[in-house]
Amino acid sequence: MTGLRADRVSRRTADKVIVDGLTLTLGPGETVGLLGPNGSGKSTLLRLLAGVLAPTAGVVTLDGRPLPEVGRRATARRIATVEQHAHTQTELTVRDVVALGRIPHRRAWTPPTAADAEAVSAALARTGLTDRAAQSWHTLSGGERQRTQIARALAQEPRELLLDEPTNHLDIQHQLDLLELVAGLPVTTVIALHDLNLAAMYCDRLLVLRDGRAVAEGTPAEVLTPALIEQVYAVRAEVTTEPGHPVIRFLRRGAQPSARPA
Secondary structure, eight states, rough: OOSEEEEEEEESSSSSSEEEEEEEETTTTTTEEEETTTTHHHHHHHHHHHTSSSOEEEEEEEEEHHHHOOHHHHHHHHHHOOOOOOSSSSBBBHHHHHHHGGGGSOOOTTTOOHHHHHHHHHHHHHOOOGTTTBBBGOOOOOHHHHHHHHHHHHOOOOOEEESSTTTTTOOOOHHHHHOOOOHHHEEEEEEEEOHHHHHHHHHHHHEEETTTEEEEEEOOOHHOOOHHHHHHHHHHEEEEETTEEEEEEEOOOOOOOOOOOO
């Protein structure tokens, strides 16, 4: 089997099951959204897929091989991650940050190659940051920092990209810009999101989690129903269909659904 796959993976702590028997197979080039309330296991599943955490049961494989057999460096060449927040006390330029993505491709203490420089320049161009390359990381806006982190991930030249709620704390324009960028990348993407409408707009397939377990999986139109939203999020909603994706409108407590045409 090719690609990244989680097969009945679980992750437990001493007194809690965080992820419970999840299976996820990724198709080449698709964008899969992870949905669920806080504490449902989205971030933990992403870390399991990245090999940062080891499952206590089940296995994560890359091209049919368990990640420990693939090795950390080879895994890092294939799988890139973008966390919710990135911080550094070191004074770095945007280009410096993006160049960190080339570390898995070099031996320790060896200088960057022409191929490294080309990959960094291509990642900056893809994310619209070429004119910011010499700017200090600390002077960037939240949206620019997230784009820089995506550029760093792209400089790794991955085939799989894992993003943990990358739109948090961004205004609407930057949320849309960021997801347009991600959806247009030639990689297989798994992205944890809170906003159901953004997930419906930009994801090919959704996996909905609650208490570490899979509740539903399928296309946005198949998954995002009023019944599912009430079951998972304990809120009422109306779901209508726009060209290409469903649209969710949440209802205030006590409000009645809109009258539907006969």
